Structure formats: C-alpha cells, structure tokens
Amino acid sequence: MTRNFDLNLLKVFEAMVEHRSVHGASRALWMTPEAVCDALTRLRHELGDPLFIAGESGLVPTSRAMELSPELLSGMKHIRRGLKPRHFTTGAMKRTFRLAVSDDIAFLLGSVVQKAIGASPLACFEVHHMPGIAPLRALHSGRLDVVLGRDLCADGGGVLRSARLCVEEEILVARRGHPLGGGLVSELQLAAYPRAAIARGCEGGPVGRQELSAARFPPVLVDSYTLLPALLAATDLVAAMPRSAAEVALRAGCISPIHCELPPRSSPIDMVWHVRSEGDPCMNWLLDELGRIGGSAGAHDPSEHHGSPQGEIA
Incomplete structure (x- = not known):
C-alpha cells in the first residue's frame, strides 16, 4: 500500500461490503457505477487482492476482504464519530430546512416551525407544495430534505428512509x-x-x-x-x-x-428523507420533532421508523 493512500476508497470498500454489488454501492454513495468500478480497481491495486469476486448471488468478499472488514469498518465509525459536533444546541442551529408537503397536512409543520424559530433565529424553512414538484428526484438531488404526505411510496434504491407519522x-x-x-x-x-x-x-x-x-x-x-x-x-x-x-x-x-x-376511511401520513441526512444533527432534530408532533396529533397512530423504501412518489 502506498503512503498516499486515498482514504475515500474506504467508503467504497464499506459500501461494497454492505451491498455486495457495484450498483448497490453506487446508489448508496451517490456515485456512478463507473466511478465505483474505478475506485474498486484502485483499491484492489493498493491492497494487492481482488477483494470481491463473482458469486451466485452477487459479489462475494475474499478472505482478505473479510479479514480487513472489521478493522476498516470500525475505523470508519470512529472517524464519523470524531467529526460529529460535540455539543449540538438548537440555539446555534444555522440551517435552511427544505420540505415538500400536501396542503392537508401542513398542520404538522406549524408547531415545529414555531419551535425552531423560537430556539434559533438562524433557522429557515422552505415549504413547497408537493404536487408542483417531483419529491423523489428532489430528495435524491438534495433540493429537498423531507417529504410529508399520505401513504408515501418511495423506491429510493436503498438511500431513502421513511417513517409512519400517524393515521388520520x-x-x-x-x-x-x-x-x-x-x-x-x-x-x-x-x-x-x-x-x-x-x-x-x-x-x-x-x-x-x-x-x-x-x-x-x-x-x-x-x-x-x-x-x-x-x-x-x-x-x-x-x-x-x-x-x-x-x-x-x-x-x-x-x-x-x-x-x-x-x-370513515383512514389514511396514513408518512415522511421520507435521504439517508445522507442522518449524519446532520439539525436534520435529526427536525425528524425527531416531526415524529413527536405526528404522534400527538389527535387520533393519530405513530409507529417506528422503517428504513425499507417503498414505491415511487413522484
């Protein structure tokens, strides 16, 4: 391994261990499959091992990859933990939250917006009317942070997360x-x-x-x-x-x-966000607040976050 080893390659290794496919890793990393293949070629050269070989159900880690995996993945976790803010307070929250909602559930936002404004004058909100945009693509591109709607379905290739807020x-x-x-x-x-x-x-x-x-x-x-x-x-x-x-x-x-x-008929209210948001303490605060408001809204029935994506919402 060279002295100038590119640590970004470890993110590719981590994604390959989790998804066992180039396409799965590319979706998780928000990279093209070609870029993942190029990074994997460099990684194989640096470590002197194929690392992943074709198997019956996708790419299978070699014995060398399995040997490296615990230490490398543990190291990635330590790096991420070290980069997180030590003391997050809403008073220092300088963030623009971009949401798309249908007009019938905008009631969920009122108390959250008021709480954010009261806690931090630097917090801003952009609220878009959902029928006017394509929410799924906007989440992928980063133009939106959260989508709120009824019985949302999102086939996000493993990079979208969703939670049932309530049933109304x-x-x-x-x-x-x-x-x-x-x-x-x-x-x-x-x-x-x-x-x-x-x-x-x-x-x-x-x-x-x-x-x-x-x-x-x-x-x-x-x-x-x-x-x-x-x-x-x-x-x-x-x-x-x-x-x-x-x-x-x-x-x-x-x-x-x-x-x-x-x-009467009932319909569920869901929220959907991109997995990249989960490392952002401001976004974690927003998701927690939305979940709390949804769980206390009238005859609503909140449930746990569920990470498996559903069908498209655009």
Whole structure:
C-alpha cells in the first residue's frame, strides 16, 4: 500500500461490503457505477487482492476482504464519530430546512416551525407544495430534505428512509344548513347529492369515501383541499376531507360535519428523507420533532421508523 493512500476508497470498500454489488454501492454513495468500478480497481491495486469476486448471488468478499472488514469498518465509525459536533444546541442551529408537503397536512409543520424559530433565529424553512414538484428526484438531488404526505411510496434504491407519522380519519363535510345536516345519514341519502373530490394525481387523490362513488352526479374535481371549504359553502356539494384539514374550516364556521352511518376511511401520513441526512444533527432534530408532533396529533397512530423504501412518489 502506498503512503498516499486515498482514504475515500474506504467508503467504497464499506459500501461494497454492505451491498455486495457495484450498483448497490453506487446508489448508496451517490456515485456512478463507473466511478465505483474505478475506485474498486484502485483499491484492489493498493491492497494487492481482488477483494470481491463473482458469486451466485452477487459479489462475494475474499478472505482478505473479510479479514480487513472489521478493522476498516470500525475505523470508519470512529472517524464519523470524531467529526460529529460535540455539543449540538438548537440555539446555534444555522440551517435552511427544505420540505415538500400536501396542503392537508401542513398542520404538522406549524408547531415545529414555531419551535425552531423560537430556539434559533438562524433557522429557515422552505415549504413547497408537493404536487408542483417531483419529491423523489428532489430528495435524491438534495433540493429537498423531507417529504410529508399520505401513504408515501418511495423506491429510493436503498438511500431513502421513511417513517409512519400517524393515521388520520376522513370526515364528511358540507355547507352550514345543508339538508343532510343534523342527523345520521344513510348511503342512499348521501348518493342523492353531488360531491367534490381531489383530482387524481393531486395530493395523492382522488380522496373520498367509497360511498361517494355511488353518487348520481359526476364529481366536481379540485386540486387542493384549501379550495374545498369555499366551494362547499356556496353549493350543496358534499366532500370527504382529512380531519386535520377540515377542522380549520369547521372552526371558521363555513362548513359543518355530515354524520354518516358508514365507517370513515383512514389514511396514513408518512415522511421520507435521504439517508445522507442522518449524519446532520439539525436534520435529526427536525425528524425527531416531526415524529413527536405526528404522534400527538389527535387520533393519530405513530409507529417506528422503517428504513425499507417503498414505491415511487413522484
């Protein structure tokens, strides 16, 4: 091994041990497969061993690689630990957080933003409306830090992480004084009135109870929950809205709940982030705060972080 050994090659070795493939390592390191192959060639030359050879289920570490692995991986952990800030305080948090959300769950952000601003005047937030961007690609490129949405699916090649924040019920709503108000409504009664729903491709829609599909009228489609209250207030339309989104309009008094004999539908709220964020203490703070807010929001059901990616969200 030469005296000017490139320590960056150890990151490639670490990724190859974990993923046992060039493509897996390239996704984890955010490098091209060609760059990983080049680094692996240099590493083999430096250490005088093939290190990884073809096997039945991918590349298999040689005995030399297995011998080196514990010491090298332990060394990488020590280096990362040594580079972490010793004393992280929110008061010194100088960071711009970039998030994408659907408008119906923006309620999750309010207390987090307020807490960050109160703790550190240097903390900034950029909040994007999710239908206007491609969240998966934005997470990969680093243009976004976190995506919040309903039942998110992300096939991130092993570099995206996700967590279920909560599960939220939908409620039926209509204008104040609507003929369906004031009592328990049957499916047949409900089908007699026109409905409003979120258009497919917007906010993960269409969103609405299954019974609304039996309505006698074609639905009025909108692309945002923020448009629904004003539309409902001036018509006889009925809509299903997530409880958190409906409560704002209910408090304003422009719409009222409709009580239906059929059980409400529930939808999960997830957050997705890139694995590179996990070394950032500011990002760890944000993820913890979002998880805490999600777990305490009404009739929500938080669960543990789960690292296995799901299907695409773009």
